[in-house]
């Protein structure tokens with residue numbers, strides 16, 4: 001059996017957002033915030049001024065590098081940032097406008113910012129940038145303890161939602177290894193969807209909850225990832241087990257509630273195929289072959305090829321050079 005901890009670590013370096021790129025994206029978010037602030041200052045009264053709170057993978061430190069896309073010789077990296085725009089009610093003043101009005105205002109504020117499309121979505125206004133990244137701007141109104149999201153679907157309307165509380169929950173429950181597993185599974189999703197445009201796997205948000213709730217700790221990332229995936233698969237495929245409960249407001253809402261049967265089955269099938277290849281890799285003694293199971297069908301070529309050698313042979317070679325000392329691969333740190 002081949003231990004692929006080292007290969008997973010190399011993969012991690014490829015998919016983890018680097019500090020430089022992170023700074024670029026934060027700069028882009030900052031200039032967009034300034035633009036929105038300026039528009040509201042110029043067009044709305046003092047009591048209608050926005051505040052901002054970042055949310056999503058960026059705040060949780062689980063952002064992955066998207067698969068690079070090329071079109072007409074240009075490269076695009078479709079990073080997805082979420083930046084909440086908040087309006088707070090001051091005592092004795094009811095400033096709540098209707099949902100479309102809030103969306104229209106934010107849309108007006110940002111529509112000429114990039115020269116690219118600005119998209120009206122149900123849950124946010126999306127600003128697209130020339131290099132492919134976009135910033136989603138969900139809008140919240142807060143007149144009590146819990147912010148309410150302005151959801152444009154008439155079936156939903158104002159919806160209690162607290163993404164900052166979710167980030168806090170995640171930080172409390174995560175470790176370095178759990179964050180790495182979240183990045184592995186999100187990169188898996190990106191690769192699978194890139195290969196099959198009909199496939200719609202769960203959001204990064206849902207995958208993050210699943211990893212935290214089904215986590216298996218191990219010194220080696222390949223084992224931790226494989227056994228966590230096994231737990232996720234087993235719990236979702238159990239009778240009445242296909243659910244993913246939101247841990248923060250709206251607490252215990254099932255994130256998978258509106259999934260069609262096709263979408264459920266597609267996810268279970270994809271998970272099963274991932275698990276099968278992880279098990280094949282485990283049973284394979286040659287590093288190169290083991291890595292190819294994961295590279296070809298699950299992670300793509302960002303996952304490195306292992307050496308064309310057997311684990312047993314490598315151990316023997318090492319122990320003879322090191323006069324009998326075989327050094328265990330070091331855990332990456334928790």
Ligand SMILES: [Mg+2]
Nearest residue numbers: 080081082136
């Ligand atoms: Mg987004």
